Amino acid sequence: ANVNTKITVTEFQAKYNPFGIRSTGKLIDDIFKFHKSDLMKQHIRILNDFPASQLPDKFDARKRWPQCSSIHDVPNQGGCGSCYAVAVAGVASDRMCISTNGTVQVTLSPDDIVSCCTACGTCFGGDPLKALIYWVNEGIVTGGQDGCRPYPYDIKCGVPCPLFEFAKNVKLQKCDRKCQKIYYQNDYFNDKYFASIAYTMVPRILPLPAYGNIPIPAVMDYFNYDITLEILKKELYLFGPMTMAFPVTEEFLHYANGIYTPFPENDFTKRIIYWHVVRIIGWGHDRERLFYWTAVNSYGRSWGEYGLFRIDVRFLEQFGLEYEAALV
Incomplete structure (x- = not known):
């Protein structure tokens, strides 16, 4: 039998749910289409032309875009493994505001992603890139208590x-x-906010039902990999927050303050509980010039530094960190 005629459960749901990502093949097509689009070429040009010397030593998106209140939001994912959807809804809300210079101030709904994007994931986790593609293709409605x-x-x-x-x-x-x-402001379909293209910053594998693990193109394909950190900083500085996925061990759950780095490093892989997705909003250095990202977690404000944390990712990079975003 032709392999393409076999329908997996995920594809079946997507096929008969016109609002899910329509099929796995379409997902791959979209990623390549976005990667080759004129908008992506323009995006690469902007990243390339902005002088690295103009990047500040420390950066906080809340200060750069004070008109965007969503950047301050600290969500709580509660009893659902929806970090991927919560982080994407946060990035989407932030970038809607930033790209419209504060005229569009919305809190977008992670529940729209968890419940209505069958291909994105479930309460047991999911993929932020798929959720960003859902934002492009299907849009995300408003959330928060009164959305x-x-x-x-x-x-x-x-x-x-x-x-x-x-x-x-x-x-x-x-x-x-x-x-x-x-x-009562809108019905569901008229409440949708959309992005134009979604992308991953560094090369990664996308696990897809029926296809296996597919290597997908990334923004860094257009640059020398030696300047990955510089390009990630430019993306954040020029376009706003992005998602980061990284492996989490028990000690991360008990983080209180300071710069988090996995400790002890030995047997780290055996100790990974799950992969976690957060929203990066800044960077800085400590007194020893150690670089860190500032990120917003989804455990509420009583966790960490009022819901935020700082992370040194050097050790974690060997596991293939994923950074993702979309353009409005």
Whole structure:
């Protein structure tokens, strides 16, 4: 039989759910289409032409774009492994504001991604790049308590919630294409906000049902890999926050303050609990000139440095960190 006629569960859901990413093949096509688009060529030109010497020693997106209140938001994913959707909804809200110079101020809904993008993931985790592509193709509605689709998962289960809580909440994952009753500004379909192209910054593998692991093109394909950090900084400085995925061990869950780095390093791979996705909003150096990213986590404000953390990624880079974004 022709391999292409076999339909996996994910593809079946996508095929018969016109609002999911339509099929795995379409997903790959989109990634390559975005990579070769005129908008991407223009994006690369801007990144290339901006002088690295003009990048500040330390940077905070909240100060660069004070008109964008969403950059300050610290979400709490509660009893759902939705970090990928929460981080993407945050990046999308920030970039909507930044790209419109503050005229569009929205809090976009992670629940729209978790519930209605079958290909993106579930309460047991998912892929931020797929969620960013969903933002391009299907749009994301408003969230927050008083938006179209509020976040339904309970946050009383701890900081962060234990993994067994996620299983209980899968039943809440319903793609109901209606806004909550108190939200009367728009209907669901007219409440959507869209991006133009989505992309990964550094090369990575995309695991796809029926296709296996597919290497996908990245922004860094246009540059020398020696300047990866410089290009990541330019992306953040010129266009706003982006997502970062990295492996997490137990000690990260108990982070209180300072610059996080995995410790001890030995047996690190055996100790990985899961991959986690966060929103990067800045960078800096400590007194020893150690570089760190400043990131917003999704464990609420009582975790870490008021919900944020600083991370030294040198050790983690060997595991293939993923940085992703989209242009409005």
